[in-house]
Amino acid sequence: QVQLVESGGGVVQPGGSLRLSCAASGFTFSNYGMHWVRQAPGKGLEWVTFIRNDGSNKYYADSVKGRFTISRDNSKNTLYLQMNSLRVEDTAVYYCAKGWSDYYSDQWGQGTLVTVSS
Amino acid sequence: QSALTQPASVSGSPGQSITISCTGTSSDVGGYNSVSWYQHHPGKAPKFMIYDVSKRPSGVSNRFSGSKSGNTASLTISGLQAEDEADYYCSSYTSSNTWVFGGGTKLTVL
Numbered sequence: 001q002v003q004l005v006e007s008g009g010g011v012v013q014p015g016g017s018l019r020l021s022c023a024a025s026g027f028t029f030s031n032y033g034m035h036w037v038r039q040a041p042g043k044g045l046e047w048v049t050f051i052r053n054d055g056s057n058k059y060y061a062d063s064v065k066g067r068f069t070i071s072r073d074n075s076k077n078t079l080y081l082q083m084n085s086l087r088v089e090d091t092a093v094y095y096c097a098k099g100w101s102d103y104y105s106d107q108w109g110q111g112t113l114v115t116v117s118s
Numbered sequence: 119q120s121a122l123t124q125p126a127s128v129s130g131s132p133g134q135s136i137t138i139s140c141t142g143t144s145s146d147v148g149g150y151n152s153v154s155w156y157q158h159h160p161g162k163a164p165k166f167m168i169y170d171v172s173k174r175p176s177g178v179s180n181r182f183s184g185s186k187s188g189n190t191a192s193l194t195i196s197g198l199q200a201e202d203e204a205d206y207y208c209s210s211y212t213s214s215n216t217w218v219f220g221g222g223t224k225l226t227v228l
Contacts, residue, residue, distance in 0.1 A: 035217070044121065044222035045156070045164070045207050059215050062119050095163070103152035103211045106175060108163040 002026040002107040004096050009112030016086050020112060022079040022096030027107075030054070030074040033099030036081050038092035039111075046092075049081070050099065064090075086116045122147065122208055122220035129226040135196040138223045140208030141189055146218055148189035152211035155184060155193045158222075159204045167206075168193060195225070203227045 008020040022034070036048040049070040050059045058070050069082040079096050093113050097105035123141040130136040140147065140155075147153055155168040166175050168184040171191060181196045191210075195202055208220040 037219075044205075045158070045209075045219040046121075047209070047217040047219055050217070061216060097164075100166075101169065103150075103217075104154050104166065104169050104209075105156075105164075106166045108165075110163055 002098060004098065004107060004109035006094060006096050006109045006112035009094065009114045011115045011117060012086055013118050014086060014088055014116055016116070017082070017084045018086065018114060020081040020083065020094055020096075020114070022081075022109060024077045024079065024096075024098070027098065029072075029077040033102070034070075034072060034079045035097040035099060035105050036070060036079075037095045037097055037105070037108075038090075038114075039095070040089070040092040043092075048094070051079070053099075083114070086114075088116050090114065091116045119212070119214070119216060119218055122210060122218055124206075124208060124220035124223045126221070127224045127226065129228055130195075130198045131228045132198050132200065134198050135194060136198060136225065138193045138195075138206055138208075138225070140191040140193070140220045142191075142210055142218070143189055145214070146210040146212040147186065147191050147208075149213060150211050151186070153184070153186060153191045154209045155182075156207045156209065157202075157204045158207060164207070198227050200227050 067085045093111040095111045098107040100106035156164040158164040172184040
């Protein structure tokens with residue numbers, strides 16, 4: 001079955017950097033686009049970024065554009081999120097999600113918590 | 119990229135039906151049939167419930183149905199059950215090649 005396991009979360013100071021990873025299994029990773037979605041404490045889901053299956057196109061929410069970079073290594077079945085210039089408001093649980101039919105996310109990981117605090 | 123508008127909470131008794139609305143603009147909900155709904159039990163992974171406005175992925179109960187009129191999509195849950203108590207989020211593809219979620223609706227089964 002599909003498994004998505006996020007890692008790399010932790011506590012970082014404002015202005016710092018962090019790289020999240022998402023290890024995928026149970027499906028042909030290179031055939032699917034992938035999303036990162038986050039949920040701040042007590043808040044709703046917020047879409048963050050998407051990458052096409054071959055890495056040819058990447059899209060970002062305005063709130064992270066220029067600071068976050070999505071990438072993937074299809075040989076390692078792994079999705080990444082490089083987060084730079086972190087702000088307190090980036091504190092959230094970050095989920096990776098498998099894309100489906102171009103427009104949806106049909107499988108999600110359990111999430112990894114990122115806390116930005118001094 | 120403003121969040122889609124959902125009611126903060128809805129409630130219903132077991133066996134009843136409830137409807138959750140999701141209002142956007144012509145640049146998202148109104149402009150595309152790429153509307154989806156997710157069920158989220160806190161601490162767990164969100165679950166994909168509805169796509170293409172009204173279609174159910176395999177394995178999702180037919181008690182869940184979706185519709186859309188203009189810039190507003192809706193999720194209806196019929197025959198409410200205790201396990202339906204969760205947060206529900208709508209989502210839409212947008213004209214900016216991005217995605218947007220609703221603010222979420224907490225469903226309480228009384």
